[in-house]
Structure formats: C-alpha cells, structure tokens
Amino acid sequence: MVEIIDGKKEAKHLNEITKQHIEKLAKSGIVPGIAVIIVGHDQASERYVRMKDKKARSLGIYSIMKHFENDISETDLIKSINELNHDPKINGILVQLPLPSHINEQNIIQSIDPKKDVDGFHPLNIGKLFLNLNEQFPVACTPKGIMTLLAAYQVNLNGANVVVIGRSPIVGKPLLALLLNANASVTCLHSHSENITLHTKKADLVISAVGNANTLNDNHFKPGAYVIDAGQNLDINGKLVGDVSYDQNSKNIGFITPVPGGVGPMTIATLMQQTVEMCEWSHVE
Numbered sequence: 001m002v003e004i005i006d007g008k009k010e011a012k013h014l015n016e017i018t019k020q021h022i023e024k025l026a027k028s029g030i031v032p033g034i035a036v037i038i039v040g041h042d043q044a045s046e047r048y049v050r051m052k053d054k055k056a057r058s059l060g061i062y063s064i065m066k067h068f069e070n071d072i073s074e075t076d077l078i079k080s081i082n083e084l085n086h087d088p089k090i091n092g093i094l095v096q097l098p099l100p101s102h103i104n105e106q107n108i109i110q111s112i113d114p115k116k117d118v119d120g121f122h123p124l125n126i127g128k129l130f131l132n133l134n135e136q137f138p139v140a141c142t143p144k145g146i147m148t149l150l151a152a153y154q155v156n157l158n159g160a161n162v163v164v165i166g167r168s169p170i171v172g173k174p175l176l177a178l179l180l181n182a183n184a185s186v187t188c189l190h191s192h193s194e195n196i197t198l199h200t201k202k203a204d205l206v207i208s209a210v211g212n213a214n215t216l217n218d219n220h221f222k223p224g225a226y227v228i229d230a231g232q233n234l235d236i237n238g239k240l241v242g243d244v245s246y247d248q249n250s251k252n253i254g255f256i257t258p259v260p261g262g263v264g265p266m267t268i269a270t271l272m273q274q275t276v277e278m279c280e281w282s283h284v285e
Ligand SMILES: Nc1nc(=O)c2c([nH]1)NC[C@@H]1CN(c3ccc(C(=O)N[C@@H](CCC(=O)O)C(=O)O)cc3)C=[N+]21
Pocket: 047, 048, 094, 095, 096, 097, 098, 119, 141, 142, 232, 240, 259, 260, 261, 262, 263, 264, 265, 267, 268
C-alpha cells in the first residue's frame, strides 16, 4: 500500500506556527506585509494569486495586489517594484511568473530589493543558497516547502541517493542546492537526460518537477522509494494532475505527495512563513 502524504495537513500545521509568529509581532505593533504583482489575465495565475492573498489576509498579514494589463512596459513595472522596495509596510514582493514576452524576467527579478525577494529568485539570494552561507536569506518557496515536508516525515537525507527531475530556476535548481546542503547525493535529470530509469531505480527519493502528466510510473522506482511530485498539469479532461501516475496498489512507491493536496499547499504556506520571517529579520538587524 502506498502512503499518500497529506500536504494540506502539513500546510495547516505550518500556518498555525506562522500565526503564532504574527501574534508575537503584533504585541510590538508590527504587521508583516506582502505585495503580489500580476501582469495580464492568465486564469491559473489569477487563481494562484487570489489564493495567496486570501491566505495572507486570513493569517493577519497585510496583503496588497497590483494587477497590470499585458501591455505594461518593463520600465513602468520596475517603477512599481521600486515603490514597493521603499514601502516600509511591505516585507515581501512577489512578481507572479511567467511575464509577457516583451518583458525581460531577469530585469524584473533583479529590480526587487534582495531583502524583500520573498520568492528567493534574485541572483544574490540564489548565490547565497548555493554557497550555503550561514546567514538569513529567502529561498524559493516550493523547494523550501518540500524540505519542510521531508523533515516532517523524518526522511533522512544524509548520504541518501536523491534524483531531481527538472532544472528550472524556481524548483529544480534551488532544490539541488538545498539537498546538497543537507548532504544528500544528488542527481539532476532533465530534457536531455538519457535512460531516466537507470537513475531513478537507484534513488531513495525521487522529486519530479517536470510539468508533464505521466512522466513517471511505479516501474521507475525501487521498492520503498519516496516520491515527491511537484508537477501541476491539466490532463485531457482538464483535471489537475502531477507528473507521476500511480494507484494505491503501486508496489514500489513507499510514499508519494498527491496532486492536488501535496506540494502545492506547502508552497503557499511557505510563502506565508517566509513573509513573516523576512519581517522578523528586518527588525533584528
Ligand atoms: N513568482 C512566482 N512564484 C511562485 O511561487 C509561482 C509563480 N510565480 N508562478 C506559478 C507557480 C505555480 N505555483 C503554485 C503554487 C501553489 C499551487 C497550489 O496550491 N496547488 C494546489 C491546487 C490549486 C488549485 O486548486 O488550483 C494543490 O496542488 O493542491 C500551485 C502552483 C506558484 N508559482
């Protein structure tokens, strides 16, 4: 029997801890704040952004949303980010990706004050992560949430054989760094990799961040393997599914995170956690 991890339950637990931090800050008259910028009218993006805003408000985080039309110029977008960089009520700035093709994503990410980069996408923060610096800095929320989930399930990463599939700057790459920093032996596979099964069959833990339904199935894993599915795909019926196809009777999978209800809720809970952490960091310096 496959154990299905309850990401919603872990996210709820994390949100309760975040709430305690918010209440403690409130005693000093401090309210953490997040600003989310969204460009255009992509349905999925609008939905995620609303979910983030709703969760932030329910926890007592000050949350503002800036919604721009598709034809906003890069200069105007940077201007708006600059205002938020200087807004003392805002601790975290998130620019929802992807952006329209006439806007250079790196220019936008690099215009965010690294101390307010709640996504952890700024090159300075990614550099700190890869160097494993002993200081406080933001880390991409999906990878950080996955690490929290692994810790909650007491997965021993020390010397473990871990395969990460995907090398995006928002999931695969930061995950590589986090896993290396946790002393795992990490293999990263991607669209040019040959014989994926050769690698996944040896893995104690496989983390898939591909973005294609049915990328993996039970035959890819060794008995008892842990599987984290960070995929968010729509199947042919428009249903949200992950990268891995499996059922309760899959014989090799030890545990797996479901989609929906696995990594997704942890991403949003981690965003809330990190907004509050960044507020705390800004007050001790
Ligand atoms: N700057 C930026 N930061 C991001 O973190 C970011 C982004 N841009 N662009 C898009 C991706 C995608 N992403 C998700 C977060 C939560 C769920 C999530 O909560 N999923 C639920 C289901 C959601 C639903 O009901 O539709 C689940 O898996 O259970 C999904 C996807 C964050 N992203």
